[in-house]
Amino acid sequence: xxxxxTITLAGIFTAIAIILHLLEAGIPNPFxxxxxxxxxxxxxxxxxxxxxxxxxxxxxxxxRVCLGTLLSGSFLSFGFFMxxxxxxxxxxxxxAVIKFLPHSSAIGVSVLGAVSHxxxxxxxxxxxxxxxxxFYYLPILLFSAIPAGILTGIFTNILRKRVPAMAxxxxx
Amino acid sequence: MSKQDRNIILFVLLATLLIALGFRLFPSEEDxxxxxxxxxGNLFTTIPLDHQExxxxxxxxxxxxxxxxxxxxRVAHVTCPDQICRKTGWISRSGQxxxxxPNQLVIQLIGPKENLDAxxx
Numbered sequence: 001x002x003x004x005x006t007i008t009l010a011g012i013f014t015a016i017a018i019i020l021h022l023l024e025a026g027i028p029n030p031f032x033x034x035x036x037x038x039x040x041x042x043x044x045x046x047x048x049x050x051x052x053x054x055x056x057x058x059x060x061x062x063x064r065v066c067l068g069t070l071l072s073g074s075f076l077s078f079g080f081f082m083x084x085x086x087x088x089x090x091x092x093x094x095x096a097v098i099k100f101l102p103h104s105s106a107i108g109v110s111v112l113g114a115v116s117h118x119x120x121x122x123x124x125x126x127x128x129x130x131x132x133x134x135f136y137y138l139p140i141l142l143f144s145a146i147p148a149g150i151l152t153g154i155f156t157n158i159l160r161k162r163v164p165a166m167a168x169x170x171x172x
Numbered sequence: 173m174s175k176q177d178r179n180i181i182l183f184v185l186l187a188t189l190l191i192a193l194g195f196r197l198f199p200s201e202e203d204x205x206x207x208x209x210x211x212x213g214n215l216f217t218t219i220p221l222d223h224q225e226x227x228x229x230x231x232x233x234x235x236x237x238x239x240x241x242x243x244x245x246r247v248a249h250v251t252c253p254d255q256i257c258r259k260t261g262w263i264s265r266s267g268q269x270x271x272x273x274p275n276q277l278v279i280q281l282i283g284p285k286e287n288l289d290a291x292x293x
Contacts, residue, residue, distance in 0.1 A: 101176055108177035115184055133200075139192035146184055153177075 010048070010056050017044035017064035018071065025072060036144045039114060041068070043152045045091050046110055047159060054095040061087045078128060082121040089120035106160065107153030114149030115142055203284075205266060207245045209238075210278040221245055221264075221281075231275025238279070245279060247272065 021041040029037065041064055048057035065084045069075040093116040097109045118141040126134045205221040212232060219225075225240040226248070234251035244264040247257040250272060257272035266283030 101180070103174055103176040104180060105174050105177055107173050108180035111177075111180055111184060136195060139188050139195070142184060142188040142191070146181060146188075150181070 006052060006056070010052060010060055013044050013048045013052070014060045014063050014067070017041045017060060018068045020044060021064060021068035022072060036141065037148070039117065039148050039152055040155075042087075042090065042110065042113060042117065043155045043159065045087065046094055046106060046113060046152070046156045049091065049095050049098060050106075050156075050160060054091070057095070058088065058091055061091045078125075081128070082124045085124040086117040086121040090114070090117035105153065106156035107150055110153030110156060111146055111149030114145040114152070118142065118145050205243060205264070205281055205283045207240070208278075208280045208282055210280070212276045218282075219245075229277075231272060231277045233272075233274035236272065236275055236277060245281070246270070247279070250275065 018041075020043065024038055024040050044064070045057060045061045048060045052060075062084065065080065065087050066075070069077065069080045069083065074080055090113040094109050094113040097104065097112050101108065119138070122135060122138060122141065126132050207219045207221055209216045209219070209229070211229070216229065219240065221240055221243055223240065223242065226237070227240075228235050228237045230236075231250070231252075236247060236257075237249035239246055239248040241262075244262040246262045247260070247270055250258050252272055252274040254274075257270050257275075257277065260270045263270055263279075263281055266281050266285055268281050270279040271277070
C-alpha cells in the first residue's frame with residue numbers, strides 16, 4: 001500500500017504536468033519550426049523521476065499525455081501517439097541517464113531526454129505515415145532539442161532546490 | 173552546469189552535425205529508374221538509368237545532347253535560347269522531369285517508389 005504522501009505528490013505532479021502541457025499549447029511557439037515544442041511538461045516528468053522514482057514517473061507521464069490530449073481534443077490522434085511515444089521513451093532514457101551518468105545535473109539528463117523524445121516522435125511519425133524520409137528532419141530536431149533540453153533542465157534544477165517538500169529524493 | 177552536462181551537450185551537437193553530414197554525403201538512391209523521353213507528345217524511348225551513355229536526339233528546335241549515368245540523367249547540351257533544360261541539371265528521383273519547350277522535349281523519371289512532396293493531415 002502506497003503512502004498517501006506519495007499518492008498526493010503523484011497527483012500534484014500530474015496536475016502540474018497537464019497544466020504545463022495545455023499552457024504550452026496556448027502560447028506562441030518561439031521556435032518557428034513545425035513539431036518543435038519547448039517541452040515544459042517534461043520538467044515535471046524529470047522531477048518526478050528524482051522524487052518518486054521511475055515507475056511512478058512513467059505513470060505520471062502517461063497520464064499527462066492521455067489527460068492533456070483529452071482536455072485539448074486530440075486524444076488518440078496522431079499527435080497523441082507521437083506524444084505518448086516521446087514521453088515514455090524520454091522518461092525511460094532520463095532515468096537511465098540519471099543512473100549511469102551520475103555526475104550530470106538535470107541539464108544533461110534533460111538534453112538527452114529531449115533528444116530521445118524527438119527521435120521517438122520521428123520514429124512514430126515515420127511508421128504512421130510510411131515515410132522513412134521523415135528522418136531527414138532529424139538534424140534540425142536534434143539541434144533544437146539542445147536549447148529546449150537545457151531550458152527544462154535549468155528549470156528542474158531550480159525547482160528541486162526551491163521546493164524542498166518535493167525534494168525528498170529516492171534517486172539522487 | 174557540471175562538466176558532464178557540458179560533455180553531453182557537446183556530444184549531442186557533434187552527433188547532430190555528423191548525421192547532417194551523413195545525409196549530405198550519402199543520399200539515398202533509387203533502383204530501377206527509367207527515363208521516359210517524349211518528343212512532341214509522343215513517346216520517343218524509355219531508357220533504364222543503369223549505365224553510362226551519351227547520345228544526341230533531334231528536338232524540334234535543334235539537337236539535344238543527353239547524358240546518362242547510373243541513377244541520373246541530364247541534358248548536357250542544347251541550342252534552345254533559354255537553356256532551361258540544361259540548367260535543370262541532373263535528375264535522379266522518380267517523378268522529376270526535364271522539359272525543353274522549344275524542342276518539345278520531356279524527360280520524365282519513372283520508378284517504383286512514390287515520392288511525396290508534402291503530407292498534410
